[in-house]
Amino acid sequence: MEKFEALREPMDMPDPHFPIKVHRNAFDQQGIVVFPHHFHEHLEFLYFVSGSAIIECGSTIIRASAGDFIVVNSNELHYGVSLSSDLCYYALIADISLLHSQSVDAAETKFITPITQNRLLLQNDIGSNSKVTASMLAIIHELEHREFGYELAIKSELYRLLTLLLRGHVATVLTQDEYAERMKNVERFAPVFQYIEKCYPEELSVALLAGMANLSRFHFSRLFKELSGHTVTEYITMTRLGKADYMLRHTPLTVSEIAAATGFNDIYYFSRTFKKHKKVSPSSLRGN
Numbered sequence: 001m002e003k004f005e006a007l008r009e010p011m012d013m014p015d016p017h018f019p020i021k022v023h024r025n026a027f028d029q030q031g032i033v034v035f036p037h038h039f040h041e042h043l044e045f046l047y048f049v050s051g052s053a054i055i056e057c058g059s060t061i062i063r064a065s066a067g068d069f070i071v072v073n074s075n076e077l078h079y080g081v082s083l084s085s086d087l088c089y090y091a092l093i094a095d096i097s098l099l100h101s102q103s104v105d106a107a108e109t110k111f112i113t114p115i116t117q118n119r120l121l122l123q124n125d126i127g128s129n130s131k132v133t134a135s136m137l138a139i140i141h142e143l144e145h146r147e148f149g150y151e152l153a154i155k156s157e158l159y160r161l162l163t164l165l166l167r168g169h170v171a172t173v174l175t176q177d178e179y180a181e182r183m184k185n186v187e188r189f190a191p192v193f194q195y196i197e198k199c200y201p202e203e204l205s206v207a208l209l210a211g212m213a214n215l216s217r218f219h220f221s222r223l224f225k226e227l228s229g230h231t232v233t234e235y236i237t238m239t240r241l242g243k244a245d246y247m248l249r250h251t252p253l254t255v256s257e258i259a260a261a262t263g264f265n266d267i268y269y270f271s272r273t274f275k276k277h278k279k280v281s282p283s284s285l286r287g288n
Contacts, residue, residue, distance in 0.1 A: 018151055019095035020158070022143050027051075027087040029249070031278045033242050034080040034087070037193055037228075039186070043115070044072035044093050045161070047136050051087030055080045057124040059229040064089075069126040069133055071165065074118045075186060077193075077227060081242075092136055099158060111166060119179050123169040135161040188213050189227055200239045201263040206232050240264065241277050248285040255282045 013019040019042075027034055034053060046055065052065040056079045057072055063083070064070055072078045074096075096116050100108065114120035126132055138157045142150040174182065192209050209232060210220035221232060228235050244262040247253055256267050259282075264270035274282045 013095070018154075019098055020139075020143070020154060021093055022140050023091045023093075025087075025089055025091060027082045028085050030082055030085050031245050031280070032082050032249075034082050035078070036197075037077055037079045039075050039077050040093075041074050042093050042095050043074055044078075044091060045136055046070040046072070047090045047092070047133060049088040049090065051082070051084035051089075053080055053082050053084075053087055053089070055124075056229050059226050060124045061229050062125045067128040067133070069129055069136070071122045071124055071126060071169070073121050073124075074115075075183065076124075077186065090136070090140060092139060094158060096162075099155065099162075111162070114173065115162070117179065118183075119174040119176070120166075121171045121174065122165050123171045126165070126169055129164075132161065132164050135164060185223055185227060188215075189224065192224070193228075196236055196239055200236065200243060201261060203263075204232075204236050236263075237273065238277070241274055244270070244274060244282070245278060245285070248282055255286075258282070 014021055025034065046064070046069070048064050048066055048068045048070075050066050052063065055062045055064050055070055056077075057070070058076050058078075062068075062070060096112060099112050100116070111120065135157055139154055139161070142153045142157070192212050195209070195212060196204060206217050206221060209224075210217045213220055213223075215223070224230075224232055224235070230238065240262045244258050244264075247258045247261065248255070251258070253261065255271070259265075259267045259270035262270075264273070271282055274280075
């Protein structure tokens with residue numbers, strides 16, 4: 001359970017009595033990880049102002065660009081990589097319990113409770129949607145200016161945002177058993193993701209990782225791709241390349257030393273693989 005919790009992002013709110021916040025994030029380098037694999041109980045909404053990025057939500061892989069909107073469901077493993085030197089996006093994080101009703105009404109039982117219980121899941125890739133974007137930007141404006149009554153404005157706009165998403169972008173509604181199975185898989189695989197993150201330079205076999213999850217290689221591989229969107233080999237390669245990218249930009253190590261330090265025994269294979277995934281050669285980053 002401790003390793004499972006290590007993937008959970010602490011989510012402190014500026015005002016615990018009004019649990020919603022926004023971050024503006026900007027990155028000026030292509031190929032860097034903008035956030036590692038993690039999850040949290042809150043809903044997260046991403047709106048891209050400029051640039052482009054690859055965002056992974058569970059097994060869904062999205063190439064996001066300016067104007068796009070993405071939903072990250074509660075307890076959904078997510079990860080992001082910049083694809084440009086001018087990436088800028090807003091991340092709005094909300095505890096939907098903010099919208100709970102004191103009385104049990106239709107809105108509460110049909111929508112708010114299933115969302116907070118993680119049984120009603122929204123589609124991740126919303127794309128460019130002017131009404132959804134306007135609603136999120138209105139919430140951001142209220143959070144930034146905090147004029148008298150901003151709490152009422154934010155709650156009403158959050159209801160509107162959810163309504164827009166529920167009308168056109170519901171992915172699925174899980175039963176209690178389906179939800180329990182989903183959470184069991186997230187918990188079972190958390191130590192595997194943590195192990196890869198820590199031991200990426202070592203030889204990592206499917207058999208070794210499957211043993212950690214107490215699953216057969218076939219069942220492990222299928223669930224791994226379902227959760228991460230990648231095969232085991234692809235995921236390990238991406239992790240190693242991300243570490244190598246950081247070392248190339250921030251350490252004096254040679255390309256050969258970095259290849260060896262990140263689990264690549266053949267520098268030529270490392271260079272070809274790096275260029276294939278990052279679209280630039282390792283040596284070209286040494287001057288950045």
